[in-house]
Amino acid sequence: MATRELILVINAGSSSIKFSLFENAADGSLTAGAHGQVEGIGSAPQFDGADAYGCKLSTPALQGNDHHTAIAAIHDWFVAYTGGDTRLAAVGHRVVHGGSEFVEPVLIDDRVLAALEALTPLAPLHQPHHVAAIRAMAATVSKVPQVACFDTAFHQTQPKLAQEFALPRDLSAKGIRRYGFHGISYEYIISALAQAAPDVARGKLVVAHLGNGASLCAIKDGRSVATTMGFTPLDGLVMGTRAGLIDPGVIFYLQRHEGMSLDDVEALLWDRSGLLGISNVSSDMRELLASNRAEAKEAIDLFVYRIGRELGSMAAALGGIDALVFTAGIGEHGTEIRAQVCRDAGWLGVTLDETANKRGGPCISSPGSAASAWVIPTDENLMVARQTRRLLDRWRTLL
Numbered sequence: 001m002a003t004r005e006l007i008l009v010i011n012a013g014s015s016s017i018k019f020s021l022f023e024n025a026a027d028g029s030l031t032a033g034a035h036g037q038v039e040g041i042g043s044a045p046q047f048d049g050a051d052a053y054g055c056k057l058s059t060p061a062l063q064g065n066d067h068h069t070a071i072a073a074i075h076d077w078f079v080a081y082t083g084g085d086t087r088l089a090a091v092g093h094r095v096v097h098g099g100s101e102f103v104e105p106v107l108i109d110d111r112v113l114a115a116l117e118a119l120t121p122l123a124p125l126h127q128p129h130h131v132a133a134i135r136a137m138a139a140t141v142s143k144v145p146q147v148a149c150f151d152t153a154f155h156q157t158q159p160k161l162a163q164e165f166a167l168p169r170d171l172s173a174k175g176i177r178r179y180g181f182h183g184i185s186y187e188y189i190i191s192a193l194a195q196a197a198p199d200v201a202r203g204k205l206v207v208a209h210l211g212n213g214a215s216l217c218a219i220k221d222g223r224s225v226a227t228t229m230g231f232t233p234l235d236g237l238v239m240g241t242r243a244g245l246i247d248p249g250v251i252f253y254l255q256r257h258e259g260m261s262l263d264d265v266e267a268l269l270w271d272r273s274g275l276l277g278i279s280n281v282s283s284d285m286r287e288l289l290a291s292n293r294a295e296a297k298e299a300i301d302l303f304v305y306r307i308g309r310e311l312g313s314m315a316a317a318l319g320g321i322d323a324l325v326f327t328a329g330i331g332e333h334g335t336e337i338r339a340q341v342c343r344d345a346g347w348l349g350v351t352l353d354e355t356a357n358k359r360g361g362p363c364i365s366s367p368g369s370a371a372s373a374w375v376i377p378t379d380e381n382l383m384v385a386r387q388t389r390r391l392l393d394r395w396r397t398l399l
Contacts, residue, residue, distance in 0.1 A: 004086045006033070007388050008078070009381045010071075011094045012133035014125065015041045017070050020381040021078055024089055030385050034081055038062070038070040047073060049081075057081065067129065071136035091137050091146045092388030094184060094380060096126035096233065098150030100175050105153070105387040107395055108134060108146040116148065122175070123232060125270060145395065147388040154183025157223040162317065165231075180227035182209045186217045188383040189327055192376050194222075196362055200372060203322030206314045208307065209378070210337070211328035212240035212283065216307070218314035226317035228310050234269060237310060238303045240283035243273035245306070275299045285330050285337065304337060308344040321348055321371050326364075327378040338364065342373050 004023055007030070011018040021033040034057065036049030047059040047070075062073055079086075093108075099119045106112055113134060120127045134146060155163075163178045186207055193201040205219040214237040218226040228236030228245075238244045246269070254260045260268070276283035279299035281291050288296040315321050324345060326338050335358055342352040342364070349370025357364040361375030 004082075005089045006078075006082065006086050007089055007385045007392075008074075008091045009094070009384045009388070010074075010091060010133050010137065011381065011384075012067065012129045014129050015039065015043070017041065017067065017074065017133060018381075019074050019078075020385070021082070022382070022385040024385075024389055028389075030382065030389065032382065034078060035381070036074075038074065041065060041067060041070055045070060047077070049077060067132040068136040068139065071133060072140050075137075075140050088141060088144050090388050090392045091141070091144055092384040093130060093134055093137075093146060093148050094151070094384050095130045095148045096151045096181060097123040097179065098148075098152045099179075100177075102148070102150050103153055103156040105147050105149045105391050107391060108148050112148065122179075126233070145392065147391050149184060149384045149387045151181045151183045152179045154187050155180030155217075155224045155227055158225060158227075162226045176231060178227075178230040180215075180217070180224065181229045181233045182213070182215050182217070182227075183224070184380045184383045184387075185209050185327065185378045186219065186224065188378050188380060189325060189376050190219065190222050191383075192379075193325065193374070196376065197372075197374070200323045200374070204318040204320060205323050205325055206311055206318070206321050207325045207327060208311075208331050208341070209328045210237075210307070210326065210331035210334065213242070214239045214244075214307075214328070214330070216310050216314050218317045220318055226314055228314075238278075238299075238306050239274045240285075241271050241274045241276045243269045243277070275303060278302060285334055289334075289336060300337070304340045304344065307341050311341070311345060311348070315348055323372045323374060324348075324350055325374045325376055327376050332360075332375060332377050335360075338373075338375070345371075345373075 007022045007024050009020045016037055016039045018037040020035040023031040023033055033052050034049060038045050038047050040046050042065055045062045045065050047062055049057040049059045051057055060073060062069055097119045117131050137146060165177060167176060189207050190201060202221060207217045209215050213233055215227055215229045217224055234242050236244050251265055254265050279288055279296045281293055281296045282288055288300055330337055339352060339357055342350050350373050351366045351369035353364055353366045363374055365373040
């Protein structure tokens with residue numbers, strides 16, 4: 001029996017590591033296999049795993065509580081699960097920030113790892129954990145190539161003006177500019193839409209990645225033109241616990257008049273604002289929709305209002321839109337949220353088909369709608385696996 005070749009995808013956070021296995025077939029296809037996560041890293045880690053059909057699998061109890069222990073456990077588990085007829089060909093990592101240097105996926109070596117670590121000030125809540133997972137994987141399987149796939153890379157096609165802040169040039173030269181995020185998701189959506197509706201995929205799109213983190217992206221001919229997130233993933237829309245767009249003067253006020261330290265303000269804007277801060281109920285849209293509290297409704301209304309306002313700015317960057325695409329947790333499952341956003345986007349030519357929206361799409365606009373609306377589930381792990389395989393194939397040709 002021929003040895004099956006696997007690609008492991010890792011998405012590391014501060015207290016969790018999500019993973020997916022993909023079989024890399026000789027014909028170039030990728031087949032999703034086992035997947036799971038280790039949660040509670042740093043406190044009481046819990047390992048959960050499932051097969052390709054979502055059926056739960058037996059997983060080990062973890063003896064340590066750091067990223068290295070979690071990565072080693074994930075490796076040992078999938079080796080035992082897949083058996084002896086498999087080989088790990090590569091590991092692909094979702095990395096939030098690639099800065100100005102990394103405009104496409106890259107094979108990780110010592111120089112790249114040092115550069116990723118140097119980007120920590122640009123993504124302090126994400127980058128250290130990506131680096132920790134990469135180091136842990138290198139210690140576990142030192143000879144397996146690792147690939148970094150960047151959330152920022154998709155947006156490198158934006159015009160220079162779309163990337164600039166109105167700051168002195170010496171600061172811009174140091175990399176203080178708009179980067180944009182969720183790029184791996186947006187790239188996947190373009191590929192999926194090209195299969196479902198090729199003509200739509202080639203048009204002027206606004207894709208709404210609406211989850212605990214949320215952003216919009218204006219896309220023309222498959223390329224990013226503008227996006228709501230900027231220097232960090234904190235900017236733009238209202239999110240689960242993040243404030244999104246805010247007057248910088250508020251930060252000065254909080255420090256001078258509320259006695260808050262820089263660390264206090266950072267924690268406020270990242271962890272205690274957004275839907276959670278407005279509602280004082282939850283950061284989970286499902287809980288807010290189920291609540292009868294006025295504060296929960298206000299949080300939902302502000303979430304939708306800010307989407308509509310930013311949708312206007314994305315349409316301006318494109319010179320009009322041909323389609324609006326919803327994706328990610330709220331975008332894929334939030335029927336009521338989609339309906340409100342589409343109704344507010346009537347001025348852009350979007351006419352909602354209520355029945356199709358309740359069904360979940362994929363097309364949720366009426367046949368006569370001037371701009372169509374879609375629901376396309378994202379698959380960032382598959383996109384990372386594809387990017388990893390492409391780079392792996394190129395690397396092999398050079399050996």
